[in-house]
Amino acid sequence: QLGSASEIDAARAMQAARAGLEWAAFQVLRNPAPPSAAPACFATTSFAPAGLSSFTVTVNCTRTDATDGATALAFYRLVANACNAPSSGACPASGTPAATYAERQLTWTVVR
Numbered sequence: 434q435l436g437s438a439s440e441i442d443a444a445r446a447m448q449a450a451r452a453g454l455e456w457a458a459f460q461v462l463r464n465p466a467p468p469s470a471a472p473a474c475f476a477t478t479s480f481a482p483a484g485l486s487s488f489t490v491t492v493n494c495t496r497t498d499a500t501d502g503a504t505a506l507a508f509y510r511l512v513a514n515a516c517n518a519p520s521s522g523a524c525p526a527s528g529t530p531a532a533t534y535a536e537r538q539l540t541w542t543v544v545r
Contacts, residue, residue, distance in 0.1 A: 442535035452482035453490035453513030
């Protein structure tokens with residue numbers, strides 16, 4: 434039973450991390466300004482995705498500017514870490530996790 438529950442929690446952690454990346458991409462891509470005026474990264478944010486309230490996802494962002502000829506580009510590295518036992522409201526958990534702990538980290542790079 435623990436094995437089956439672990440598989441389900443692993444899938445939920447994956448979906449929670451994916452939801453975090455979708456949220457983060459929306460935050461940095463929704464502004465129609467040109468790349469040279471692209472928004473700065475958001476502060477590290479933690480939340481419980483809708484439908485996956487037993488999980489917390491912590492998302493952070495790093496921005497790097499570059500050019501391609503005369504075109505200014507802004508690269509955003511988005512990292513989402515989802516877990517079912519956050520430490521101080523953020524993932525990943527610190528310390529020794531319980532046998533039922535599930536965690537998943539996903540990374541995207543988006544450009545505008």
